[in-house]
Amino acid sequence: MTTHESANSALIDRFGRQVNYVRLSVTDRCDFRCVYCMAEDMTFLPRQQILTLEELYDVARAFVSLGVKKIRLTGGEPLVRKNILSLIERLGQLEGLDELVLTTNGSQLPKMAKDLKAFGVKRINISLDSLDPVRFRELTRTGDLSNVIAGIDAARDAGFERIKINAVIMRGRNEDEVLNLVNFARERKLDLSFIEEMPLGNITEHDRQLAFISSSELRDIISATFPLHPVVNDASTYTGGPSEYYSMSDSAVQLGFISPHSHNFCHLCNRVRVTVEGRLLLCLGNEHSVDLKEILRAHPGDSQLLKQSIREAMNLKPERHYFSLEDEPQIVRFMNMTGG
Ligand code: SAM
Numbered sequence: 001m002t003t004h005e006s007a008n009s010a011l012i013d014r015f016g017r018q019v020n021y022v023r024l025s026v027t028d029r030c031d032f033r034c035v036y037c038m039a040e041d042m043t044f045l046p047r048q049q050i051l052t053l054e055e056l057y058d059v060a061r062a063f064v065s066l067g068v069k070k071i072r073l074t075g076g077e078p079l080v081r082k083n084i085l086s087l088i089e090r091l092g093q094l095e096g097l098d099e100l101v102l103t104t105n106g107s108q109l110p111k112m113a114k115d116l117k118a119f120g121v122k123r124i125n126i127s128l129d130s131l132d133p134v135r136f137r138e139l140t141r142t143g144d145l146s147n148v149i150a151g152i153d154a155a156r157d158a159g160f161e162r163i164k165i166n167a168v169i170m171r172g173r174n175e176d177e178v179l180n181l182v183n184f185a186r187e188r189k190l191d192l193s194f195i196e197e198m199p200l201g202n203i204t205e206h207d208r209q210l211a212f213i214s215s216s217e218l219r220d221i222i223s224a225t226f227p228l229h230p231v232v233n234d235a236s237t238y239t240g241g242p243s244e245y246y247s248m249s250d251s252a253v254q255l256g257f258i259s260p261h262s263h264n265f266c267h268l269c270n271r272v273r274v275t276v277e278g279r280l281l282l283c284l285g286n287e288h289s290v291d292l293k294e295i296l297r298a299h300p301g302d303s304q305l306l307k308q309s310i311r312e313a314m315n316l317k318p319e320r321h322y323f324s325l326e327d328e329p330q331i332v333r334f335m336n337m338t339g340g
């Protein structure tokens with residue numbers, strides 16, 4: 001595609017925001033059952049309801065031809081999808097896609113990290129909420145900490161451009177591990193982002209309102225040991241992400257804080273999500289969506305129609321989301337359906 005065509009077909013919404021980043025959920029399944037993400041007893045979708053690998057590829061290709069530069073594979077646990085490496089290999093070859101990245105719980109990395117790097121995955125986010133094996137098992141219900149640490153080390157050995165740890169911090173569960181996690185990241189030279197828990201799906205394990213701990217409180221805890229300096233993003237370095245970054249004077253490691261409650265980043269939003277069922281979701285905190293699976297299955301091979309539908313969907317992107325901890329969750333989907 002020429003630059004001219006790509007400019008004409010760019011995905012611009014009603015508020016002038018350009019969408020150039022897609023988060024693609026490749027499965028709702030997972031080998032963990034993190035307490036903030038899933039119920040213990042989950043029913044997963046039947047196979048015919050989720051996009052096939054071929055359909056996922058078609059969707060990704062359509063987005064890239066519409067100017068999308070970055071695709072993040074997520075889920076559920078993306079690496080437990082059968083034959084996922086074959087899709088990743090093809091995505092890695094898509095012309096025009098600058099960044100193929102992945103969010104994973106790390107459990108499959110000991111065996112997959114090398115292939116992922118070879119197939120063109122540039123950066124990888126690994127979730128890690130606790131460094132205590134017993135607590136890690138409690139939070140994930142099924143996870144094995146030593147396996148995830150082995151996965152992190154396999155990713156470091158494979159030589160990704162950047163590895164980032166994501167930690168959801170909850171009061172009364174793991175807020176006492178904040179400094180340990182910072183030290184872990186510093187020792188291994190990994191970036192680290194702290195995520196405020198979001199009210200997605202009804203959970204029973206804890207009261208989200210009581211467990212809420214704000215990013216500014218986390219920064220206060222960290223600053224007492226490691227003074228933090230805000231990283232100023234100018235237009236050239238800003239990645240459109242919801243993280244606010246901070247640096248420490250004695251380390252190259254950056255700390256990010258993702259604060260959907262206390263920091264509204266919607267005006268800078270450059271992303272959309274595609275759920276595992278092929279629903280194009282225009283905003284994480286709203287239900288506005290377009291059913292791409294229906295289009296793919298009613299008109300197989302019609303890439304023009306698919307692109308047209310994606311372009312038109314931009315008119316549905318809401319200006320912002322409103323998450324509230326006090327109300328019942330407005331969003332009943334669990335994060336594993338949406339792709340976090
Ligand atoms: N399974 C992969 C993983 O855990 O990294 C990818 C999918 S997971 C849904 C993506 C991210 O969403 C993880 O970092 C997880 O901690 C986060 N997450 C899940 N549920 C959340 C919630 N209710 N609030 C905030 N973050 C959540």
Ligand code: SF4
Nearest residue numbers: 030032034037076105
């Ligand atoms: Fe699985 Fe990731 Fe959800 Fe944990 S956060 S249950 S690892 S999808």
